[in-house]
Amino acid sequence: xxxxxxxxxxxxxxxxxxxxxxxxxxxxxxxxxxxxxxxxxxxxxxxxxxxxxxxxxxxxxxxxxxxxxxxxxxxxxxxxxxxxxxxxxxxxxxxxxxxxxxxxxxxxxxxx
Amino acid sequence: xxxxxxxxxxxxxxxxxxxxxxxxxxxxxxxxxxxxxxxxxxxxxxxxxxxxxxxxxxxxxxxxxxxxxxxxxxxxxxxxxxxxxxxxxxxxxxxxxxxxxxxxxxxxxxxxxxxx
Numbered sequence: 001x002x003x004x005x006x007x008x009x010x011x012x013x014x015x016x017x018x019x020x021x022x023x024x025x026x027x028x029x030x031x032x033x034x035x036x037x038x039x040x041x042x043x044x045x046x047x048x049x050x051x052x053x054x055x056x057x058x059x060x061x062x063x064x065x066x067x068x069x070x071x072x073x074x075x076x077x078x079x080x081x082x083x084x085x086x087x088x089x090x091x092x093x094x095x096x097x098x099x100x101x102x103x104x105x106x107x108x109x110x111x112x
Numbered sequence: 113x114x115x116x117x118x119x120x121x122x123x124x125x126x127x128x129x130x131x132x133x134x135x136x137x138x139x140x141x142x143x144x145x146x147x148x149x150x151x152x153x154x155x156x157x158x159x160x161x162x163x164x165x166x167x168x169x170x171x172x173x174x175x176x177x178x179x180x181x182x183x184x185x186x187x188x189x190x191x192x193x194x195x196x197x198x199x200x201x202x203x204x205x206x207x208x209x210x211x212x213x214x215x216x217x218x219x220x221x222x223x224x225x226x227x228x
Contacts, residue, residue, distance in 0.1 A: 033216070042203060042219040043155065088154050090217075096168040099145060100217060102154035 004032075004091050006103035013110055019076040021106035023089035030092060032072045033100065034063060038085040043102075046074075046087075079110045114138065116220035118204050124226045130192035133223045136185070137206030143167075145217065146179055146189050147203040155203055161187065194227045201225070 005024045013019055023032065031050045035043040047056055049065035049072060056063045062075045076083055086107045090100040117136040125131050137144050143162050147155035158177065160168040163184035172179065176195070181187040191198055201222040209215040 035217075042222050043217070044219070045216040048216065093157075093168070096170060099157050099160040099168055101157065102147075104154045 003101060004089055004103045006089055006106055008106055009104065010107045011109070013079050013108070015081060015110050015112045016078050019079050019083070019108055021074050021087050021089075021108075023072045023074075023103055025070045025091060027070070029069050029072075030094065032065060033090045034072075034074055035088045035090060035102075036085050037088065037105070041085075043088060076108075079108070081110050081112055084108060084110050116204055116206055116218050118202075118220035118223050120223055121221060122224050122226075124228065125194055126228050127196055128193040130190065131194060131225060132188055132190045133202050133204075133225075135187045135189070135204030135220060137187075137204070138218055141206035141208050141218070142184070143207045143209070144181055144187050145205040145207075146187070147205060147219075149201045149203055149222070151200070158189070158202075191225075194225075196227050199225055199227045 007022050011019055031048055033048045034046040036046055037043045047063050049063055052069050053067045054065040060077045064073045074087055086105040088102045088105045090102045092098040093101050116138055119134050123131055145160050146158040148158050149155045158172045159179045161181040164181050177191055179189045201224045203222045204220045205217040207215055207217050
């Protein structure tokens with residue numbers, strides 16, 4: 001199935017700093033979803049991007065889908081301690097059933 | 113709206129023993145997924161059901177894992193016999209849509225398995 005690479009694997013920032021995680025695919029994606037998993041919790045849906053070059057904002061979070069639909073990014077402005085967790089991108093497996101394949105995630109630690 | 117229910121939340125067994133996990137998806141969600149999440153990794157799909165039919169079980173270790181979704185509602189995932197490397201959180205998820213328009217996945221709290 002389709003695989004995605006996420007970088008960085010870990011990020012440690014001071015509260016108030018910005019944070020970005022990237023998701024890259026070798027093949028063109030039909031869409032991409034982003035999830036957040038708090039420590040000890042389960043993945044929670046954040047957003048889905050479908051269109052080439054799409055940009056969506058949720059308060060301090062900005063999501064982008066590349067023009068070629070092969071990469072995506074999640075940017076958090078002025079991080080807060082509540083942003084702590086692991087951020088996953090997920091893409092549909094077009095080979096079978098379109099179930100989501102998840103990246104390895106970027107773990108964000110925010111210190112006050 | 114009730115979320116995805118899973119049980120048990122925690123299970124500790126010895127290797128070669130068997131274990132079963134149960135999942136009840138959100139009402140009306142036709143598609144149900146079982147994912148395995150090993151510590152520090154992303155969720156890995158084990159099996160996808162649409163109603164009571166299997167859509168994708170290509171990554172399910174069929175020599176020891178089995179899953180069913182009778183009547184197209186709740187589902188069980190069984191491991192027999194368990195190995196040490198099966199220690200993980202087993203996440204059940206459901207979605208309203210399927211096919212190329214798969215929408216948001218709603219995950220349960222997960223069942224954490226420790227194999228000693």
